[in-house]
Amino acid sequence: MTLVPYQGDLLAITREWTALHDDELRRRAVKAAGEKDIPALLSLTTAYLAHQGGSGVLTSPKTVRAYQLGARQFVEYATAHAISLLRPGRHDAQTYINHLLAAGRAPAGVQLKVAAAGCLYRALRWAGATDADPFRDVKIPKDPTSGLIKRPPYAEDEIADVLDHADVQAKFLLFLLAHAGLRISEALSLEWSDLDERTRRIHVRQGKGRKDRRIAMSTSLARATRQYRALYAPGGTEHTDGKRRTESSHVFRYSNYTTARFHLRKAFTAAGVAFRGFHPGRKYAGTRLLQQIKDFGRVAAHLGHASVDTTRKGYAQLAADDLKDDLAGW
Template sequence: MDAPTSLPLALARHTLLARTREWTNLPDDELRRRAVRAAGDRDTLALVSLTTAHLAHQGGSGVLTSRRTIEAYELGARQFLDYAAGQALNLLRPGRHDAQSYVNHMLAAGRKPAGVQLKVAAAGALYRALRWAGATDADPFRDVRVPRDRTPGIVKRPPYSEDELADVLESADVQVKFLLFLTAHAGLRISEALALHWDDLDEAARRVQVRSGKGRKARVVALSTSLARAARHYRRLYGPGGPEHTDGRRTTPQDHVFRYHHPMTARYHAEKAFQAAGVPFRGFHAGRKYAGTRLLRQIRDFGRVAAHLGHESVDTTRRGYAQLAADDLKDDLSSW
């Protein structure tokens, strides 16, 4: 049986479908006319709307595309359109150097290759939408080259240390503390944690059911002893019938674990706790990296760590989420 869809998620999908139909309900000739006019007028609002419509209609996930993905593509499309306006580029008939020049412009400005790749993906999505609408045949980003960044992600954006997490947990309120436990012990993404329902938590069996993982993949995650203990304490306060659950101030559906459901709201509350502890906030992913690194050093099995973090590829875990100590082989080499 499919997991129930939360009200905010259902509304978001309905809104995305409605935005898509603003374009898909048009006859082909009208769709082309509006797209050509938007490109000629450099109408950023219309062009971003067209990009979103195509992504939600023809993209791999369709109307199930996550809000964060939509926001990232919309931002990237706007940034390319701003650049194109500043360079007086012809959107429908771009020159053969225009796309690579955009890449080089971002690199020269100090953007990291990984970030540039994301901006290229968004600009490419804009041109896929224009081709879909029949406004152009141009595919300028097909052959662009972005240099590879060979520095592992875990080096560029390291995990929190044991001491850092301990200091923050002392300063955090109950909700932020439990949220950090879910990221740093269960290795949940922030979106996965905020989507949890009460019946997803099983403290007795020490496991949590993730129903809305990346790519809509569900998984069961084991809970550490301290996380299971924190979950029991949290449920007594905020669970159905608890004093904080019935105080009349909840703004999320009653079956949700957290009062707030948007990552930016969670970030706001977490940053206050980190600031109070004197620890720089490096995002919730640094908690996932703590989980991956600590677990890898304990079990030395990238496959099991990848499963815990919900990674489809072990390479993802190896590149950016788990790191063995530099002298990991010291004991193994001691008898040589």
């Protein structure tokens, strides 16, 4: 069985369930849970997320896909272990968590899977199918290892090597990740009007949590922006390679993770640097900026973090001997 394809219209998915009479809503939810009908259960979970979730119909596609994947994995586990979704046993939820941990999943990853399974049960309760809340009191161990240790940033030499081997678009994307500290979704959503290399500012629209922010460009990024705009911005006639410019308002010709990953991985491979995803570039920005300004609050603002603790735990870290110059005169 496969995931329900996400079509981007959460309101339509929600109405498939909210338009039902309460008795019919309950009947369909009970039937889906009793038969462990994955497509129906994922549709119900998505409808609940869009109707009752914190972001409602503005929930990002990435979040929807993550919840669908986590809910599907729990239903598959319940099917394989003959667990009743409507009447789960007292130990079933914790056993599922222990199963994930024993399989080698990190506590943070398990937390995401539990959030998705918990959302499935909130959806079933919302539909009146069950009163069960098996994940309410479960325990997930905390991982004491810093996110910077588990998933470190790219080194400065690695960034420099990749920039030397990247094509124009991949190079500009890496600058946005490693200097502006943008999330990959924020970078791929940029429009030409969001870039102001004259004042060295970037307008990030609808970042995580649908928050806008304006951030500063480095000198190198401003220079790269001018060069990139000259090659790809609408309004000109031809590229230097003879290809006509596209008239899209978006900065990048590719707009999805898969294509962006392909192009950036290609640049890393050419440079002989292991590609570890987009986030280590963002962590490079946080770590380098913190070492320079030594202010977690300003670094958090640059990265778009709602909490300084997020920056402190996973994105930027001061060296252990950072205070040596300050203490030298004591």
